[in-house]
Amino acid sequence: MSDQLYNVAIIGRGPAGLQAAIHSGSKKAKVIVFGKPRNSGLYKARVANFCCSEDVITGKEMLEAGRKQAESFGAVFLEEDIIEAKSENNRFILVTESGGAFTFETLILAMGVARKKLQVKGEKEFVGRGVSYCVDCDATFFKGMDVAVVGNESAAAAGALALLLYARTVYLVCRKPMISDLLHERLKRSEVRILQDTWVKEIVGANEVEGLMLTNDESLKVSGVFIELGAKGAMELAANLGVVFDAETFSFIETNKKQETNIPGLYAAGDITGQPWQIAKAVGEGCTAGIEAAEYARKLADSERSRG
Amino acid sequence: MGQGVLDVDDSSFESEILKADKPVLVDFWAPWCGPCKAIAPVMNQLEETYGDSIIFARCNVDHSPNTPTKYSIRAIPTIILFQDGKVVDQVVGAVPKSHLEELLKKIL
Numbered sequence: 411m412s413d414q415l416y417n418v419a420i421i422g423r424g425p426a427g428l429q430a431a432i433h434s435g436s437k438k439a440k441v442i443v444f445g446k447p448r449n450s451g452l453y454k455a456r457v458a459n460f461c462c463s464e465d466v467i468t469g470k471e472m473l474e475a476g477r478k479q480a481e482s483f484g485a486v487f488l489e490e491d492i493i494e495a496k497s498e499n500n501r502f503i504l505v506t507e508s509g510g511a512f513t514f515e516t517l518i519l520a521m522g523v524a525r526k527k528l529q530v531k532g533e534k535e536f537v538g539r540g541v542s543y544c545v546d547c548d549a550t551f552f553k554g555m556d557v558a559v560v561g562n563e564s565a566a567a568a569g570a571l572a573l574l575l576y577a578r579t580v581y582l583v584c585r586k587p588m589i590s591d592l593l594h595e596r597l598k599r600s601e602v603r604i605l606q607d608t609w610v611k612e613i614v615g616a617n618e619v620e621g622l623m624l625t626n627d628e629s630l631k632v633s634g635v636f637i638e639l640g641a642k643g644a645m646e647l648a649a650n651l652g653v654v655f656d657a658e659t660f661s662f663i664e665t666n667k668k669q670e671t672n673i674p675g676l677y678a679a680g681d682i683t684g685q686p687w688q689i690a691k692a693v694g695e696g697c698t699a700g701i702e703a704a705e706y707a708r709k710l711a712d713s714e715r716s717r718g
Numbered sequence: 719m720g721q722g723v724l725d726v727d728d729s730s731f732e733s734e735i736l737k738a739d740k741p742v743l744v745d746f747w748a749p750w751c752g753p754c755k756a757i758a759p760v761m762n763q764l765e766e767t768y769g770d771s772i773i774f775a776r777c778n779v780d781h782s783p784n785t786p787t788k789y790s791i792r793a794i795p796t797i798i799l800f801q802d803g804k805v806v807d808q809v810v811g812a813v814p815k816s817h818l819e820e821l822l823k824k825i826l
């Protein structure tokens with residue numbers, strides 16, 4: 411193995427990521443897992459249909475047990491979201507919400523699927539006319555304007571900070587920021603205007619976005635609203651790496667039976683690769699991805715060593 | 719099969735798109751945009767199928783600031799179908815391939 415601290419990175423600590431960590435760890439790869447248990451689809455579930463667990467168990471219990479198991483195989487956990495992923499010289503670089511950057515030989519994407527729509531009046535009507543789901547893509551169209559970002563987690567906080575470079579005023583509409591302390595500090599020290607304990611009731615405008623109605627009955631005049639719920643998902647993180655999505659829905663990452671994507675060293679497992687959205691499928695794919703990723707990292711290290 | 723996806727910019731937009739003798743599907747994109755990368759191969763696939771009767775083009779908004787402003791583009795990818803210099807329809811975001819095919823069927 412290489413001298414690096416970690417060689418297999420896993421984004422996501424749901425059943426897919428946990429099982430991948432267990433199998434990668436058992437192959438003696440040095441594994442780190444990013445993500446938060448409460449953001450797993452399983453966190454609030456009560457599970458009755460997973461093989462070999464006779465009694466109904468809660469998802470929360472499963473996630474905790476999985477973490478302990480993975481740790482016993484040497485995996486390390488970091489309860490942070492990834493806000494940026496890129497690749498350079500056959501290596502993957504991940505940036506965490508607190509600003510740490512890590513480099514890895516292999517990467518397993520196990521981010522699950524999360525709801526990204528706000529489901530309020532005006533949202534659908536104004537897509538592309540002030541409503542955006544991607545700060546990284548669309549910030550440039552709002553130079554000198556007033557904009558709002560909606561969301562409680564890392565994607566919204568990081569998005570609001572990024573928008574300061576373009577927009578005149580940036581509001582962050584959130585119930586409560588659920589982000590790392592370091593990111594929270596950066597946010598509080600920045601010029602982002604944080605509107606807390608509130609949410610969006612309606613997006614208003616004639617032909618394009620002109621403002622927001624908030625649940626505390628305040629209204630906000632903005633030309634743009636960036637909906638950034640949860641953590642950055644497959645489209646935001648993985649598309650930048652050049653991953654191929656299924657052409658039909660553009661929601662799922664294409665893999666083969668080894669859970670390989672089109673990018674060497676990059677694997678995907680769990681809900682992120684498509685239906686059925688079930689634990690059994692997630693752990694099955696996680697197992698394969700974990701083994702394959704560990705093997706890939708070992709071969710890469712061997713070939714680099716023999717080349718000197 | 720046609721010519722591949724054509725790169726256009728502010729200066730060639732009028733001649734290549736608005737004055738084209740065929741309908742044109744234009745993908746407004748930028749290198750920093752993840753969803754744009756995801757949809758690029760679909761434009762290529764569609765071009766292989768429909769390239770004889772429709773021109774497929776892409777416009778990098780980073781190099782061409784005027785055209786996106788003219789068409790009030792505020793999110794990318796935005797894909798616009800032009801015919802005889804006029805906008806027939808447009809979609810925003812990395813939409814499914816079938817959705818783009820529906821769009822093309824309007825004019826085929």
Ligand SMILES: Cc1cc2nc3c(=O)[nH]c(=O)nc-3n(C[C@H](O)[C@H](O)[C@H](O)COP(=O)(O)OP(=O)(O)OC[C@H]3O[C@@H](n4cnc5c(N)ncnc54)[C@H](O)[C@@H]3O)c2cc1C
Binds near residue numbers: 425680
């Ligand atoms: C209410 C409910 C009940 C369910 N009941 C059942 C059931 O009974 N049986 C069954 O088989 N399935 C059930 N499911 C489905 C099951 O929960 C999912 O199929 C399973 O959790 C998928 O696992 P996953 O690892 O792919 O993703 P998830 O479990 O969703 O985990 C995703 C992980 O990725 C992390 N993540 C996301 N983005 C980032 C980022 N940018 N940076 C870092 N980390 C990130 C999250 O923090 C999370 O840890 C249920 C789902 C729900 C919502």
